[in-house]
Amino acid sequence: MAYEIPVTQARAELAELINRVVYGGERVVVTRHGKPLVALVSAADLERLEEPEGAPEPAEEQVIGSVAAVRQVASAAREPQRFGVVAEHRGPNPS
Structure with a gap:
């Protein structure tokens, strides 16, 4: 919830309002005749508001980049038999 203040009062208390926003984490709505101005x-907060909707967070971007860098590596020809593997995943388009 934002703190509301009339524009005439906001002029007189601008430095205090800035401190409340920056250090107190508050949002202040300045009003004129009771209407938000x-x-x-x-x-x-402004950076978050200006981010495109659905944009991944920096931590998500790092995970996405790591997963995208993973590539499929073919097994050695006799490796499945050596370890007793009887099935293998061939991906979406088996050949």
Whole structure:
């Protein structure tokens, strides 16, 4: 929930409002005649708001990159028999 304040009061308390937003993690809505006019949000909040919808988080990007780098390696010709493997996965298009 955002803290609402009239524009006339916001002018007088701008430095305090900035501190509340930056250090207190609050969001401030400045109103005129009881109607929302503008909002004060931290730079971090603004970055999150401007991110494209569905964009992966940095940690997700790292996992996606790691998984994408995995490649399939063919087994040596006699390896399945050596370890007693009786079945193998051939992927979506077996040949």
